[in-house]
Amino acid sequence: MPSALPDGEPVPADGSLPPHALDGAADRPLGFYLHVPFCATRCGYCDFNTYTAAEPGGAARDDYAATAVEEIRLARKVLGDDPRPVETVFVGGGTPTLLPPADLARMLEAVRGEFGLAPDAEVTTEANPESVTPASLAALREAGFNRISFGMQSARQHVLRVLDRTHTPGRPEECVAEARAAGFRHVNLDLIYGTPGESDGDWQASLDAALDAGPDHVSAYALIVEEGTALARRIRRGEVPMTDDDVHADRYLRAEERLAAAGLEWYEVSNWSTAQDPAARCRHNELYWTGADWWGAGPGAHSHMGGVRWWNVKHPAAYAQALAEGRSPGAGREVLTDEDRRVERVLLELRLAQGCPLGLLGPAGAEAARRARDDGLLEPGPYERGRAVLTLRGRLLADAVVRDLVD
Incomplete structure (x- = not known):
């Protein structure tokens, strides 16, 4: 299912x-x-x-x-x-x-x-x-x-x-x-x-x-x-x-x-x-x-606009019925807090080759980033320029690195 x-x-x-x-x-x-x-x-x-x-x-x-x-x-x-x-x-x-x-x-x-x-x-x-x-x-x-x-x-x-x-x-x-x-x-x-x-x-x-x-x-x-x-x-x-x-x-x-x-x-x-x-x-x-804006149309599709995320009903029949009745097919939504958006930026941007700004990290995350750099999980050059960029080894352990940086 x-x-x-x-x-x-x-x-x-x-x-x-x-x-x-x-x-x-x-x-x-x-x-x-x-x-x-x-x-x-x-x-x-x-x-x-x-x-x-x-x-x-x-x-x-x-x-x-x-x-x-x-x-x-x-x-x-x-x-x-x-x-x-x-x-x-x-x-x-x-x-x-x-x-x-x-x-x-x-x-x-x-x-x-x-x-x-x-x-x-x-x-x-x-x-x-x-x-x-x-x-x-x-x-x-x-x-x-x-x-x-x-x-x-x-x-x-x-x-x-x-x-x-x-x-x-x-x-x-x-x-x-x-x-x-x-x-x-x-x-x-x-x-x-x-x-x-x-x-x-x-x-x-x-x-x-x-x-x-x-x-x-x-x-x-x-x-x-x-x-x-x-x-x-x-x-x-x-x-x-x-x-x-x-x-x-x-x-x-x-x-x-x-x-x-x-x-x-x-x-x-x-x-x-x-x-x-x-x-x-x-x-x-x-x-x-990068947390930009997109509208997702279709059954079960997700959308995001300026920190508001919503998702549509899943079944095509329910989706079609809502629109035929002049209603939004949206099933639910959430309004992200500033903290939610900060955490999501770290989670997503760290996966990119340009990495994420170290300024997004809290005190514990900043300390974790220093350890990750010393352990060969973050590139030293970008780190010195204020960005957390995964090394090849860091990419293999990306999920664990991200968890440490957002704690």
């Missing part, structure tokens, strides 16, 4: 925000996340808010774009005369490209029509390799999408089988070539390491295959076994072994070595992009990591 939503205070029926949410908004970039909650099949490791046609309560796709457009119009009403154009649009899922390109184009056009897009706006869609064709990619590019992210995960069939991925090895690499031919300047491949049964050679083969395809961005994530997923049940029954933290560390080090040698540099713990082209970074994700 998809993961549960957090608790929070009610969202007003009209979706209105506290007045302070837009204080200083002109100095913050604005992005849009559009959630498409449909998948052809459910991957065994996934706990995202997604639905297949075969699942109980599975939702119809035909009217989804029109419903999402209604929330985009609601966003315009809520944000009033906020003059900011949208700088990034990210269509995620689920598998957005299960919808026809015309539906994704309709959603993007609604953002453009209601808010306008910045001249250099980054417009991304996620895609599964089996859900696109040269014709559909050309249609997406024509509609204004200029960045695409393919879920590759692994180049080995037996690893894909454990993950319940349905594409065949080699197809993601073909997709990169097809996207380039369609005119996409920026292409990402997502990889997962540490899958039960994956060998060192399997991981090396996945890295090699991804880089040989020629993307300008690679994301590499350690497999996390989420409670309630099919993979967690298989591990509990002893059908496959549990993932291993030491293996994860070895895989990460190999990823850093191989990606750096190919000319990609890390800019966030799990993300690498072409060193010579700053535009290869995912600017939309940078909004999340």
